[in-house]
Amino acid sequence: MKHKLIYFTGLALVTVSVFAKLHHEQRHMGPATTAASQPPVDNQLTDKEKAEGWQLLYNGQDLHGWRAYKNQPADAWVSDGGTIHCLGAQNGHHRVDLLTDSMYDSFVLDVDWKLAPKANSGILYLVNETQQQPYQTGPEYQLIDDAGYPEKLETWQQTGANYAMDPPLTLAANPIGTWNHTRIVVDRGKVEHWLNDKLVVKYTLWTPEWEQHKATGKWKDAPEYALAHGGHIDFQNHGDEAWFKNVKVKRLY
Secondary structure, three states: OHHHHHHHHHHHHHHHHHHHHHHHHHHHHOOOOOHHHOOOOOOOOOHHHHHHOOEEOOOOOOOOOEEEHHHOOOOOEEEEOOEEEEOOOHHHOOOOOEEEOOOEOOEEEEEEEEEOOOOEEEEEEEEOOOOOOHHHOOOEEEEEOOOOOOOOOOHHHOOOOEOOOEOOOOOOOOOOOOOEEEEEEEEOOEEEEEEOOEEEEEEEOOOHHHHHHHHOOHHHHOOOOOOOOOEEEEEOOOOOOEEEEEEEEEEOO
16 A cells, blocks of 8 residues: 555645646736637627628728728828828828718718827718718717817817717717727617717607707708718818728618
């Protein structure tokens, strides 16, 4: 029996030794990393998102699937460092919006974005190319440097607003120059604007209340403003620098 006791004691020592080595290595490696804790990769869909029906609108490499409004020169828009980069109107670039080739009616749109200091931009939807400017046809989710913009802003001009219609319920933008996350939901005329996981605007298109609101505001002389039930998604070039990434859409029907 003596030799068996020696065998089990040796096994115990080996086990303790291996455990101690693993414990030492784990202390120097930091917390264990699992697939669930991996940070998301920019401009890619997860398997779960693909299964849910999301479509990637920007591949991180080029502007495939996008074009300038009315096919005007689009030299102000480039794919740069994994972002859709609006150069604004500096250095003689054409001031023209960028819009999707495809059109959408009921959908969820997710976008990450950031602005240069003092910049103004926007995300428009239900845009049609029947007017001189995109904002004459599609509602705008306002993007702006709320604190640093050089002019006084009305509440309906603040970030997250349904521009010139519905002011944001709260100011939820991150500091200028850092990334923000926007979600726009359009569900058969029922619209929600989300900013950094906060609901900032909620309204319904084409109701008598909406018609009255339109008739008494900035869009009273824009007969085609927000009348279309489907249209393009549009990034605004207001003459300032802006960046967009992780652009994805899910059709609801």
